[in-house]
Amino acid sequence: MGHMGAGAPQGPQPLPGVAHVVAVGSGKGGVGKTTVAVNLAVSLGKLGYKVGLIDADIYGPNVPMMLGVTRQPNVVGDNRIEPLLAHGVKFISVGLISPGDKPMVMRGPMLHQIIRQFLMQVEWGELDFLIVDLPPGTGDVVISLVQTVPLTGAVVVSTGSGVALQDARKALEMFHQVKVEVIGLVENMSQMTLPSGEVIDVFGAGGTERTAAQFGLPFLGALDLDPKIRVGGDRGMPVTLAGPDSASVAAFYDVARKVAARSMELSEHNEDVIEIS
Numbered sequence: 001m002g003h004m005g006a007g008a009p010q011g012p013q014p015l016p017g018v019a020h021v022v023a024v025g026s027g028k029g030g031v032g033k034t035t036v037a038v039n040l041a042v043s044l045g046k047l048g049y050k051v052g053l054i055d056a057d058i059y060g061p062n063v064p065m066m067l068g069v070t071r072q073p074n075v076v077g078d079n080r081i082e083p084l085l086a087h088g089v090k091f092i093s094v095g096l097i098s099p100g101d102k103p104m105v106m107r108g109p110m111l112h113q114i115i116r117q118f119l120m121q122v123e124w125g126e127l128d129f130l131i132v133d134l135p136p137g138t139g140d141v142v143i144s145l146v147q148t149v150p151l152t153g154a155v156v157v158s159t160g161s162g163v164a165l166q167d168a169r170k171a172l173e174m175f176h177q178v179k180v181e182v183i184g185l186v187e188n189m190s191q192m193t194l195p196s197g198e199v200i201d202v203f204g205a206g207g208t209e210r211t212a213a214q215f216g217l218p219f220l221g222a223l224d225l226d227p228k229i230r231v232g233g234d235r236g237m238p239v240t241l242a243g244p245d246s247a248s249v250a251a252f253y254d255v256a257r258k259v260a261a262r263s264m265e266l267s268e269h270n271e272d273v274i275e276i277s
């Protein structure tokens with residue numbers, strides 16, 4: 001198991017104790033990537049997994065607000081950072097480095113350092129899943145990530161709209177270029193059900209599933225456009241706190257179970273590849 005003595009010492013190294021690193025990306029901003037990442041983390045936690053979450057969204061580090069904990073993390077011992085804990089999820093955020101409403105201005109090398117620090121200097125302990133909320137777009141953070149740790153894979157979030165899917169395809173292409181497996185696509189804000197029961201299709205429901213099929217990638221599920229999801233985020237009480245038995249968040253748990261199952265598959269596959277080479 002593990003190293004066969006052939007690996008380059010400078011290459012990405014697994015984090016001790018962390019079984020799977022899963023990135024959540026989107027291409028387009030505002031499609032609900034952070035909402036999906038936070039609820040995925042909470043759901044996996046409620047399903048019994050040990051979960052960490054890195055908020056690497058430099059343009060909109062909303063994880064602390066969505067998890068309801070905004071204090072600064074403690075630095076302990078030999079410059080180690082204690083992750084914050086909210087709703088069973090350990091997390092760290094770029095928003096905690098530059099809290100409040102100050103925008104964070106950063107150059108590439110500094111960003112790279114922060115990503116490395118978040119991965120290697122935080123006391124994650126034993127984790128089944130370390131989720132990374134990426135900034136929208138295709139860029140630097142992903143490169144820093146893949147240079148530091150082997151990723152299990154990425155989840156790509158989109159709405160069904162043509163413009164969101166255009167950007168999602170770019171994200172798929174980027175993950176392909178940096179050799180990160182795509183675990184699957186999630187359609188967020190898919191349909192909205194009015195109090196009358198009438199269902200409205202706002203963003204073109206079904207588009208993400210079709211895109212997944214075109215790329216031969218798994219479709220992980222569709223999440224409704226629902227004010228309760230927004231309220232949960234704004235209040236730091238993610239809707240998935242309702243738990244795996246709650247019908248209203250079943251779609252989130254369905255996504256979480258699929259992410260877990262496919263992560264295990266991909267890891268087995270990767271181990272095989274290492275042993276053969």
Ligand SMILES: Nc1ncnc2c1ncn2[C@@H]1O[C@H](COP(=O)(O)OP(=O)(O)OP(=O)(O)O)[C@@H](O)[C@H]1O
Pocket residue numbers: 026028029030031032033034035036057059060062135136188189190223224225226227228229230231233234
């Ligand atoms: N399914 C949903 N139903 C209702 N509101 C939602 C849903 N998903 C996200 N939202 C809301 O939409 C807004 C944008 O979501 P979020 O911040 O998760 O997007 P994002 O893609 O991470 O944005 P960015 O990466 O550009 O910062 C938030 O107010 C969030 O609460």
